Amino acid sequence: MFHVKRRFLWAVAMAPFLLVAAACGGTGGPDGWAAPAESGEHILLASGSGNLEAFTSQGGLVWSFPTKQAEDSVGEDIDIEAIYGNVVVADENAYFSGFDHFLYALDTSEAQPLLRWRFESDGDLVGGPLLNDDTIVFGSADHRVYFLDAETGDELARFSTEERIWSTPAFDQDVFYVSSMDSRLYALTLDDGVSQVWDEPFDARGALAASPVVDDGVIYLGSYDSRAYAISATDGAELWSFNTGNWVWADATVGEELVYFANLDGRVLALERESGDLLWDYRTGDAIRARPALVDDILVVANREGRLVGLDAENGDELWVSEEIVGSDVLSDPALINGSLYVRTEAGDLFRVDPEDGSAERIVGEGDQ
């Protein structure tokens, strides 16, 4: 009995250490999945450690943010943690959202980026900002949509939803469209404050982490309820929906006649824009978070395990499969910059991919960062 009790005491004493051991095998920290962005002659890339860096097209590092100037100007160290939302570049300014709750505005016209302003929300920023004229709009995990003056960073207005916002707003015909994890899509206008355009927000059956894509009066949007939706931009009515079989997180890619969705089963689907009928689908074998890229008639899809696939956008025929990046998680949208397709891995490496044959060339990585 004595020995039994002693063993029990030992087990209790060991419990915290066992829990620490379990923690080591648990989920990791935020890595970010912002797509590469074009900034003049440079490519902006979110590094694996959460910095925003500028590279030449040959992979030479030009600058890295945060800079000492930025830290001095705010009077504290800056740790962005990760950058998820795609970076917006306009007039030599770059706007991006940090997982550290801040939206940053940089002047990139000089050799080193200058922090013009930053705005703090009460939650992590996962979706990217939208720039419309002089207004910056973004959603936060604090459930709110913020409208800021792009010049000064001053808050113009805010709108609350019932859950966190992980998506990037869309804009069309004076209306901002914001999807929220409360499963609703909101249509908002900014005049004297924020007002809703539709009688009721569109209500999907599951959380909305994907960003809305507006084209020709129709909003295309995927949901955690596994469905791909087409919604009228005019009144928020559902035009059609299609069950893809798993969560849809990737933003939709809109073509001439077809709209492409990808889900966390690794399935790519081509649906007719008009009817929502399935024209073809293709299985990549692992989850797809990155939005498929349409380059001419080729749909380039990157799944999480780093397998790149080139598909005939019309009929879904497999044109090529590239496994050169396999092993490096890919969750960022492939980006078309100066006619080349760039793919970022979760480690912050950058590859240039030829959409014709899938050949990939490492531009940044292997200790470059």
Add this chain to the structure above:
Amino acid sequence: VIGFLWDEVLIRPMLNLLVILTNIGFGSFGVGLILFTILTRVVTFPLTLRQLRATRAMTALKPKLDEINKKYKDPQRRSQEQLKLYKEAGVNPLGCLGPMLIQMPIFIALYAVVRNALSNTPESYIDLEAQLYDWAFIEAGVPLDDYFLGIDLSASGGIPLAILVAAATWLQSKTSFALRRGQTVDPVMAQQQQMMQWMLPLVFGYITITFPAGLGIYWLATTLIGIVLNYVAYGGVKELGIPFLIKPAAEREEQPTPVPVMASAPTGSSEVDEALDNETVSRSKLKRLRRMESAKRRNKR
């Protein structure tokens, strides 16, 4: 294989169950955790009852154990005689550890579940999707609300929660040891119980501060249930009319020396079986019941 079993038999079902309970609990993960705790307590109640009975049976053996301790000075021989006595009495000295041992893997698995379910990195949601069963009711529960009573369940538990957890753990140990006072078989054990009474609150207070607050909520809820069970089991709620699982010490002392009874095949006699089910029935009463049953059978013939 162990990893597969750990994931598929424990983590995944537990995660999905928690999401279901969260949906039932009006979308609050905190309420889901409390419902999960109650469910866990209900499922492990037979073990808890066994623990209580094992403790009681050990108490019943105390005079004989004292005798053995006096009689045998050689530790090995003494240990052999103790084991012999346990065997004869049908008492499993490990019986009282069952619920505690069951709770440990649940607690550790819950840690992984809370981390998976409430981790706020977007990447973890892709992993979460892979863990969830493909049921609309479950998927409708995502994202999980990570706030409960103003506490961020995914963040480390703060000092106030840690103090609550430590206080509840101390109270549970205190009620457990105080209400069973006099049952402890040897002074070394009594000393260890004293030590545990202070060590456990510190350990679980530390865990609450260090790990996600959801874990602290679970431990707080399970501890509060434990305190209630202690009172129900050992006395203290007589006025509520709740039957004691264990008779109060004062009543036990008035009883004749009980005879621990091994689980046995039915005797065919309902009264004797009932008495045996009670486990601690006096030798004289057992004899009397058996005599009555024999007489009944003779009369029937």
